[in-house]
Amino acid sequence: xxxxxxxxxxxxxxxxxxxxxxxxxxxxxxxxxxxxxxxxxxxxxxxxxxxxxxxxxxxxxxxxxxxx
Numbered sequence: 001x002x003x004x005x006x007x008x009x010x011x012x013x014x015x016x017x018x019x020x021x022x023x024x025x026x027x028x029x030x031x032x033x034x035x036x037x038x039x040x041x042x043x044x045x046x047x048x049x050x051x052x053x054x055x056x057x058x059x060x061x062x063x064x065x066x067x068x
Contacts, residue, residue: 001028007047016049020060033066042066 005025008018033045035053048068050059 001030003027004029004047007032011049019056020063033068035062044068 003025004021004023004027007029008016008025027046029046031045032047032049033043034049035043035051037052043066045066045068048059048063048066050062053059053062
């Protein structure tokens, strides 16, 4: 298990950025889900990677729907 801080630091090297996070970066992360536009199943996870989202607003809405 890693902390949110560690995940943000590692993915930041690849250009990923955190745009909405109501919790401390010290929380443990157990599940990370990645957006797949071709997938229709419902996603649930601690962190939602909104790869290819149309906008920041859309990414936040998708993350909220995933309860991330």
